[in-house]
Amino acid sequence: MSVAQDAKPILVVEELNVHYDTGKGPAKAVNDVSFSLRPGERLGLIGESGSGKTTMATALMRLTRAPGRIAGGSVKLDGRDILKMSTRELRETRLRDIALIPQGAMSSLNPVMRLEEQMIDAIVAHKPGMRRAELDARVQELLKNVGLAPEVARRYPHELSGGMKQRAAMAIATSLAPKVIVADEPTSALDVVVQRQVMQTLGRLQDGLGAAVVLIGHDMGLIAQFADTVGVMYAGKLVEIGPVRQMIESPKHPYTRLLVDSLPGIEVKRELTGIPGLPPPLVDLPPGCSFNPRCPLAFDRCVRETPLLQQVAPGQSAACHLYPEHAALPPLPPMTRAHQELRP
Amino acid sequence: MTALIEMRGVTKTYGAFTALNDVTLSLSDTSPSMTAVAGESGSGKTTLARMMLGFINPSHGQVLYQGKDVARMTGAEQRQFRREVQPVFQDPFDVFNPFYRIDHVLETPVKRYKLADSESAARAMIEDALKRVGLRPQDTLGRFPHELSGGQRQRIMVARAVLLRPRLIVADEPVSMVDASLRATILDELKTLNRELGISIVYITHDLTTAFQICDNILILYRGNVSEAGAVERVIGAPKHPYSQLLVSSIPLPDLSKAWGGEEIPVSEASAARANPGCKFAPRCPHVMEMCWDNLPPKYVPDSERLATCFLYRDAPVSASDDVASVFRPPNHSITATAP
Numbered sequence: 001m002s003v004a005q006d007a008k009p010i011l012v013v014e015e016l017n018v019h020y021d022t023g024k025g026p027a028k029a030v031n032d033v034s035f036s037l038r039p040g041e042r043l044g045l046i047g048e049s050g051s052g053k054t055t056m057a058t059a060l061m062r063l064t065r066a067p068g069r070i071a072g073g074s075v076k077l078d079g080r081d082i083l084k085m086s087t088r089e090l091r092e093t094r095l096r097d098i099a100l101i102p103q104g105a106m107s108s109l110n111p112v113m114r115l116e117e118q119m120i121d122a123i124v125a126h127k128p129g130m131r132r133a134e135l136d137a138r139v140q141e142l143l144k145n146v147g148l149a150p151e152v153a154r155r156y157p158h159e160l161s162g163g164m165k166q167r168a169a170m171a172i173a174t175s176l177a178p179k180v181i182v183a184d185e186p187t188s189a190l191d192v193v194v195q196r197q198v199m200q201t202l203g204r205l206q207d208g209l210g211a212a213v214v215l216i217g218h219d220m221g222l223i224a225q226f227a228d229t230v231g232v233m234y235a236g237k238l239v240e241i242g243p244v245r246q247m248i249e250s251p252k253h254p255y256t257r258l259l260v261d262s263l264p265g266i267e268v269k270r271e272l273t274g275i276p277g278l279p280p281p282l283v284d285l286p287p288g289c290s291f292n293p294r295c296p297l298a299f300d301r302c303v304r305e306t307p308l309l310q311q312v313a314p315g316q317s318a319a320c321h322l323y324p325e326h327a328a329l330p331p332l333p334p335m336t337r338a339h340q341e342l343r344p
Numbered sequence: 345m346t347a348l349i350e351m352r353g354v355t356k357t358y359g360a361f362t363a364l365n366d367v368t369l370s371l372s373d374t375s376p377s378m379t380a381v382a383g384e385s386g387s388g389k390t391t392l393a394r395m396m397l398g399f400i401n402p403s404h405g406q407v408l409y410q411g412k413d414v415a416r417m418t419g420a421e422q423r424q425f426r427r428e429v430q431p432v433f434q435d436p437f438d439v440f441n442p443f444y445r446i447d448h449v450l451e452t453p454v455k456r457y458k459l460a461d462s463e464s465a466a467r468a469m470i471e472d473a474l475k476r477v478g479l480r481p482q483d484t485l486g487r488f489p490h491e492l493s494g495g496q497r498q499r500i501m502v503a504r505a506v507l508l509r510p511r512l513i514v515a516d517e518p519v520s521m522v523d524a525s526l527r528a529t530i531l532d533e534l535k536t537l538n539r540e541l542g543i544s545i546v547y548i549t550h551d552l553t554t555a556f557q558i559c560d561n562i563l564i565l566y567r568g569n570v571s572e573a574g575a576v577e578r579v580i581g582a583p584k585h586p587y588s589q590l591l592v593s594s595i596p597l598p599d600l601s602k603a604w605g606g607e608e609i610p611v612s613e614a615s616a617a618r619a620n621p622g623c624k625f626a627p628r629c630p631h632v633m634e635m636c637w638d639n640l641p642p643k644y645v646p647d648s649e650r651l652a653t654c655f656l657y658r659d660a661p662v663s664a665s666d667d668v669a670s671v672f673r674p675p676n677h678s679i680t681a682t683a684p
Binding site: 195221224245260 | 384385493494495523524525526527528529530531532535550552553554556557558580581590591592594595596597598599600603604
């Protein structure tokens with residue numbers, strides 16, 4: 001986990017917009033999102049279902065499919081905009097420079113091909129000149145890197161456990177030593193022990209390659225264990241981003257604060273509290289800040305004006321009108337059952 | 345004393361595969377409890393739940409509801425059992441028929457069990473049940489399943505269970521498909537049902553943090569065997585069995601002082617599949633001894649309010665009772681004093 005603070009960013013996302021066209025107008029699943037990633041950096045993007053995090057992952061790979069469309073912005077990988085590449089350039093760039101570890105590796109592997117054939121397929125598509133012996137050696141090396149035994153190469157996906165399939169997907173994603181790895185909830189279907197093994201393997205692979213990782217997920221605990229930088233998405237917007245320790249110990253955006261507060265620990269028993277209300281429908285966002293209907297600290301400006309990301313602490317930015325006026329954090333009102341009852 | 349529900353030496357096999365091995369567990373009829381059953385996939389936790397619900401019968405042993413064998417009930421006894429023991433399932437999408445308004449799923453049990461004398465009484469019951477799980481009846485009734493979020497649908501399933509005023513709710517991973525921000529609320533509602541309506545809850549989960557937060561006691565299964573059981577403060581707070589220790593240390597906590605640590609835990613998926621007559625965890629256990637391979641460890645009681653089936657504790661006394669619940673901590677209700 002060595003991130004050179006002054007290193008040139010490897011991935012720069014600027015004002016990215018992804019819309020789904022619906023009968024009720026466009027659903028803005030990714031709404032003006034900007035961030036950048038240095039080589040070796042681990043960014044965790046966290047959000048509830050419908051916050052736009054998977055849409056973001058597919059857009060970074062330019063895999064957005066109708067009815068979704070990229071409505072604007074740029075995704076620059078080492079200075080080249082993925083969104084403006086020719087089909088041929090794009091085909092060469094994917095896997096070689098930026099690779100995706102998809103959600104649910106079970107459905108991303110071809111059920112009628114042995115694992116080694118799938119791995120070789122991917123490599124040969126980029127390096128047609130490689131000899132069979134070289135390819136076999138490379139497959140063995142890749143399997144070893146993800147902690148799989150050599151004989152796994154001859155197996156079909158249905159002969160692998162969930163954790164092994166996720167490892168296989170990681171072996172394929174790292175086969176060409178990409179500069180950026182996008183991992184979309186890579187462990188959402190796995191048990192905690194296997195989850196830890198898979199995440200530690202991903203961390204080790206990434207360190208070896210010096211690649212940057214975008215880890216997309218909904219589990220703050222998992223993101224905290226893995227990421228250096230945490231970004232929080234709400235209703236298609238990036239509402240807060242900053243170093244992991246600050247995001248957990250002193251989150252600034254009320255949504256992040258409630259999210260962190262709602263996490264149960266295993267030290268003391270306390271009343272469990274959720275966040276009252278539901279995220280807004282993406283086709284019908286409330287005026288101003290999208291979080292204002294659920295925010296316990298909302299005031300008149302929040303309904304009128306959409307907040308922009310602004311620096312709230314060193315390296316930490318939040319899109320919230322409470323800042324910069326409030327240097328000290330206003331306390332959140334206690335969220336008791338009474339507050340949560342009878343909400344729609 | 346008759347237990348509310350009792351599993352007596354229950355084993356379930358599918359061909360040569362043992363899904364659950366010799367589990368004895370009794371839950372009190374007099375003090376409503378919240379018990380977690382945890383373990384990885386394939387540990388037998390769903391098998392245990394399905395036997396408690398009477399969906400499948402044990403291969404050996406018995407499941408008794410208020411002293412009556414669930415597999416041998418008369419029609420009337422079975423009707424009562426079906427009403428008083430209610431399931432809440434994992435998937436809040438699968439259980440709804442998309443062509444019916446959600447009212448249907450609430451009206452059916454009222455009719456089936458003749459809970460109300462009139463339409464208006466039925467309506468009042470349904471509205472009360474919805475309010476109990478924090479849903480506004482006027483915003484909920486008349487809607488179709490696709491118009492509601494996963495969290496709302498799961499609460500409707502809890503409301504449906506509540507309508508029947510059950511004695512026991514068996515909830516199999518009720519929040520694993522619900523967003524984190526809503527999870528806490530649904531679990532808190534289960535806790536309130538336990539405290540306010542005296543409903544015992546069996547919470548099947550792989551999430552030890554929520555089990556710790558809402559349950560009094562926990563039973564950890566590994567490949568069909570109980571590895572450790574007792575008060576959550578003991579088992580999750582300071583686990584004794586090497587498997588529970590592995591589970592607890594793998595919880596991704598949002599606390600940077602409790603990092604997973606640098607060393608990777610070895611991958612043992614292939615070797616763990618090797619059959620052995622002794623402790624099922626032996627192939628993965630960092631403390632494995634020669635005796636572990638051929639003998640199934642008994643239930644040692646290394647300290648109060650817990651048992652661990654592990655030879656590391658062979659100097660400790662063996663539990664006098666087969667019943668896992670014999671080491672359970674009596675339900676503690678004082679922690680909800682803050683509820684309005």
